[in-house]
Amino acid sequence: MMLKKLQRHFFSKRRASVAAILTMVAVCSFSIPAAANDTPPIEDVVLRLQRLYDNTQDLSAGFIQETTVKSVRKTDIEKGRVYFKTPRRMLWDYTWPKTKKLIVNAQTAWLYLPDEKLAYRQDADRLFQSATLIKFLSGIGKLTDDFDLTFDAPDATDTRGNYVLRLSPKQNSASYQSLRLVVDRSSFHILQVSFDDVLGNTTVLKFLDIRLNTKVKTTIFQFKPPADVSIFDMP
Numbered sequence: 001m002m003l004k005k006l007q008r009h010f011f012s013k014r015r016a017s018v019a020a021i022l023t024m025v026a027v028c029s030f031s032i033p034a035a036a037n038d039t040p041p042i043e044d045v046v047l048r049l050q051r052l053y054d055n056t057q058d059l060s061a062g063f064i065q066e067t068t069v070k071s072v073r074k075t076d077i078e079k080g081r082v083y084f085k086t087p088r089r090m091l092w093d094y095t096w097p098k099t100k101k102l103i104v105n106a107q108t109a110w111l112y113l114p115d116e117k118l119a120y121r122q123d124a125d126r127l128f129q130s131a132t133l134i135k136f137l138s139g140i141g142k143l144t145d146d147f148d149l150t151f152d153a154p155d156a157t158d159t160r161g162n163y164v165l166r167l168s169p170k171q172n173s174a175s176y177q178s179l180r181l182v183v184d185r186s187s188f189h190i191l192q193v194s195f196d197d198v199l200g201n202t203t204v205l206k207f208l209d210i211r212l213n214t215k216v217k218t219t220i221f222q223f224k225p226p227a228d229v230s231i232f233d234m235p
Helices: 003-010 042-054 124-130 132-137
Strands: 058-069 074-085 089-096 100-104 108-113 118-123 147-151 163-169 179-183 190-196 202-212 230-233
Touching: 042 147, 042 163, 108 124, 118 124
Parallel strands: 118 230
Antiparallel strands: 058 074, 058 202, 074 089, 089 100, 100 108, 108 118, 147 163, 163 179, 179 190, 190 202
């Protein structure tokens, strides 16, 4: 989130509904010239992944977010579409089961809940300073600056041969100890992000229908609350 950490910045009672983004989501296309069952060095995978994002101006992807609350053994599923545009712009547009938007531009981060006529506002700098994976996805960060990266154990690949990476933040995170990324072995798109928070709750973000460099309009990252919406400023 990643997104769950973002959500705590906006309001604690809805912590489980916005999860990590993800961090996390994708861009151009590279391929590793290796046999299907060969795993290249982790440094090669990370380099190609970083190059992919460095060469992306914008992207959009459908997402499915699954948040499992350990204490009640319940999994909530939400769906929508996410948009990134460099630098420092993103929109998480939730469309099911309820509508909500997380809108971030260079100046301001907004969480808008239209059904409740509420909007939460925060300075964007505080968000980018605290969310390392979000920095990477927004075109202003390097994975190796913020994370120690390894292949996941015991398996470096999933059943389809995609690479599975473990990202451990170099600075202690209050919301998670590590992130798990599933990276397409051919395109190097991030297909999935997952993590457990300090309470043992699990968030999984799955990405699909990834579209790269389609000239996403800058205007979608601007937000003006309707007149009947209550606005709360967050520290």
